[in-house]
Amino acid sequence: MKTICFLGECMVELRANDEDTMHQSFAGDVYNSAVYLKRCFGDVSTAIITAVGQDGLSDKMVNRFKCENIDPQFVFKHPSKAPGIYLIETDEKGERSFTYWRSDSAARKVVEFIDDKALERLLKADMFFFSGISLAVIEDIAREKFWQVLEKLKLAGVRVVFDPNYRARLWNSASEAKEQFDKAFSMANIALPGVEDFKELYGINSAQGVVEFCQPFQLEELIVKNGPESVISYSQGALLSHDIVPVTNVVDTTSAGDAFNGVYLGSRLIGQPISESIQLAAIAAGTVIQHPGAIAPKQAFIDAMSAANRQ
Ligand code: ADP
Secondary structure, three states: OOEEEEEOOOEEEEEEOOOOOEEEEEEOHHHHHHHHHHHHOOOOEEEEEEEEOOOHHHHHHHHHHHHOOOEOOOEEEOOOOOOOEEEEEEOOOOOEEEEEEOOOOHHHHHHHHOOHHHHHHHOOOOEEEEEHHHHHHOOHHHHHHHHHHHHHHHHOOOEEEEEOOOOHHHOOOHHHHHHHHHHHHHHOOEEOOEHHHHHHHHOOOOHHHHHHHHHHHOOOEEEEEEOEOOEEEEEOOEEEEEOOOOOOOOOOOOOHHHHHHHHHHHHHHOOOOHHHHHHHHHHHHHHHOOOOOOOOOHHHHHHHHHHHHHO
């Protein structure tokens, strides 16, 4: 059985039902990817490496992981911290805004929990995924240890996957993010950036520009996402453009990139070629954006994926 581990933060998501009540769910980039991977590839063992608290909501979150068949063996329980929370508000024009309470979350402490025993188990994985958000939330003092862990994983043959997922507000400065991303790209075997991230951080506006930026890092596989535009892949010297079918009734683009990442990696793990994996990942992302929130309803997602497979 192939195994992938996603390191990062899952948060409590709150959305207003009406004036007085809120709908509560769970979301976070790596969690979203893990969910969609597992929904498409039940035979790929999928774990989240994170920290939660000892409160009721944390228990509910871990239960959610289990309901989505995500392996909780690397979900550590911090004795005093609690999960991060964010609130989605929609104004009268339909514009969404987000407020976060995550600066002191349990997940920021996750690296502290990766001891020799946990590392020994992690070394057996086929893939290890982390994002720019994972990097930003790890505390500064834990970064050195994080890079050491990654070094050991690479030496053991675990394939390292990175998506920059740049969120300016999580970083002290753009130069700090760039410095960390440089390290991440140098360590990665596979990178899955979006053009949007590069626009904001590096002023690079095209998929071609992203490919050029990534040249010095000698990635085995580079997949560049660009909203409804073609996905670009670069691997073993071959630069290919993959058309996708634009979705017309977009409801909410949250987690499009996350769904793409999860399904792409699952497909690669079971041995599918890059082109087929991109097509499947694009169908998954195109499905997710037709539903509100980060996690589309399970049955609707599975039905859409089976319908696409039959075509
Ligand atoms: P990120 O969240 O990483 O910035 P993108 O917005 O580039 O990701 O979108 C990720 C993937 O989602 C795209 O590569 C594409 O497959 C799919 N996608 C995004 N927007 C659309 C759209 N309007 N129509 C169809 N697919 C889309």
